[in-house]
Amino acid sequence: MSDIVIVSGSPVEVSRSQSILDYIGSILEGKGISVECVSVREVPAEELMSGNFRSSKLNEITEKLTAADAVVVGSPVYKAAYSGVLKCLFDILPQDVLDNTPVLPIMTGASISHLLALEYALKPLLSTLKGKPLKGIYYLDSQVDKMAAFPIQDEDLVNRTKKQLEYLVEQINTGKSFS
């Protein structure tokens, strides 16, 4: 099983948050960490909309998250919170699916005024699922080029991203040394 699972909450195929998650995945793999990716886009819409708790796709995602040493969750800001489809997915996952797991939250948004969506929307959701959210990072659309191999266009943000990933990996290693 993978060390880190990356969850993408954008319903859009070519997405800013997805491009950052891909970049994060490549940094983690460069550190020798095994990474698995999950996207809201892979869950059939009727299963999300009907709250199908018995969905085989859902079981697969639950197994990945339960086995993960750490998780990265990314979402676009939609109407000052995370995307509705990410909430639909988390609504039908077991309530302790992130049990004691370090989680790095990231969000992309068009406006700096919704920076606090990270604090007041995404982090509480992750805590409800018993995850341990790290500080997290908010990326403005103007700082992200979703078509570029290195999507983060601001050097300070690149450094902050790398720092948060170092911290996430540190959390995994600390957790392992106590188990």
Ligand SMILES: Cc1cc2nc3c(=O)[nH]c(=O)nc-3n(C[C@H](O)[C@H](O)[C@H](O)COP(=O)(O)O)c2cc1C
């Ligand atoms: C339906 C919708 C609602 C949005 N609402 C907000 C918002 O409330 N605040 C904000 O800063 N950006 C908002 N945006 C802009 C997106 O958060 C932003 O473009 C984001 O980077 C898109 O991420 P994605 O490409 O990964 O889907 C909205 C975009 C859409 C499509």
